[in-house]
Amino acid sequence: xxxxxxxxxxxxxxxxxxxxxxxxxxxxxxxxxxxxxxxxxxxxxxxxxxxxxxxxxxxxxxxxxxxxxxxxxxxxxxxxxxxxxxxxxxxxxxxxxx
Numbered sequence: 001x002x003x004x005x006x007x008x009x010x011x012x013x014x015x016x017x018x019x020x021x022x023x024x025x026x027x028x029x030x031x032x033x034x035x036x037x038x039x040x041x042x043x044x045x046x047x048x049x050x051x052x053x054x055x056x057x058x059x060x061x062x063x064x065x066x067x068x069x070x071x072x073x074x075x076x077x078x079x080x081x082x083x084x085x086x087x088x089x090x091x092x093x094x095x096x097x098x
Contacts, residue, residue: 002063002096007089010062014054015085018047032086037079049073055092067095 012030019027028034028042035041036048043051052069059065072078072091082088 002059002065004089004093006063007092007096010055010058011085011089011092013058014051017054018043018051021050022047028085030085032084032089034085035083036085036088037083045073055088059092065096067092 015028015030015034022028022042026042036043036051041048049070052073056067056069059067069092072082082091
């Protein structure tokens with residue numbers, strides 16, 4: 001069973017992974033208010049998809065769960081549901097609860 005601390009651990013782990021490829025001045029902060037989409041976002045579209053795939057892989061390999069996050073990134077309206085890291089965590093909590 002996935003608990004909220006697992007979700008945060010997987011998301012923050014993905015931030016660490018993505019930060020490994022980013023210059024020091026573009027690294028994502030592990031905080032709920034870190035912007036992922038829109039003005040002030042630290043990732044371009046490819047970086048965002050890479051980040052979401054990293055999270056998807058963590059859930060798949062550790063919990064056997066498919067979240068469909070890369071599909072959310074392809075839908076502009078749905079993409080707004082994860083404007084910040086906190087929004088993304090809340091979205092994942094909803095998906096895991098189903």
